[in-house]
């Protein structure tokens with residue numbers, strides 16, 4: 001199947017590592033170009049040298065009000081167009097609801113929630129027909145993940161906003177979806193499990209496929225959902241979780 005990604009331009013926030021990076025891999029492999037952002041200049045320098053001309057990098061925090069404008073400008077200056085965005089960001093602090101401080105909630109709200117909403121609003125304003133945005137959320141949209149209370153609190157609201165954006169932008173031919181990773185072994189999963197690799201970590205018995213996901217398994221789904229090949233898919237939450245989510 002041709003995903004029709006050639007020469008299309010996507011913004012990928014949180015794109016230097018993990019699920020964002022795997023999505024950049026899949027998009028670029030099919031001929032797209034990406035503006036990749038994250039906070040660390042050093043990691044972005046590695047990204048720039050890995051992809052060459054197919055990528056531009058911008059050091060930007062999703063919590064910063066100027067980030068959407070800077071990413072859009074980078075895409076327009078490099079290639080004169082923007083076709084969509086994958087909105088990913090570092091996960092919120094882990095911990096039980098009984099122990100999370102106001103500061104932990106406020107910090108996560110700024111980067112995970114408001115940062116994503118602002119990006120969708122500002123990128124959505126410049127997309128044309130055929131544009132596509134996807135929020136990287138979590139299976140916590142559908143069921144609470146033990147020990148991730150802030151994710152459990154913020155992601156379901158973002159999922160509803162993804163539908164809200166899909167409703168508002170659909171008449172202009174723009175699609176908006178959510179992606180719900182389960183347990184894909186990235187740096188975030190290393191932090192949460194304390195294991196250095198998927199082989200060393202204990203696979204939760206709740207995953208029917210009996211293994212962690214690999215970042216490229218997420219990246220391929222994300223690239224498809226963003227691509228024109230998924231032209232009638234909007235307002236949905238797509239789990240990429242090896243069957244872990246119990247609800248439909």
Ligand SMILES: NC(=O)c1ccc[n+]([C@@H]2O[C@H](COP(=O)([O-])OP(=O)(O)OC[C@H]3O[C@@H](n4cnc5c(N)ncnc54)[C@H](OP(=O)(O)O)[C@@H]3O)[C@@H](O)[C@H]2O)c1
Nearest residue numbers: 014016017018019038039040061062090091138184186188
């Ligand atoms: N992996 C999973 O299975 C899984 C499951 C459920 C939900 N999720 C969620 O999916 C998202 C991505 O997860 P991941 O596994 O890819 O995480 P990851 O491996 O930790 O990568 C996070 C990426 O986001 C960047 N980043 C972090 N904070 C940022 C900020 N404030 N602004 C801009 N960029 C930022 C990081 O680079 P810098 O640190 O240099 O900024 C890095 O490129 C997270 O929100 C996570 O909670 C992941």
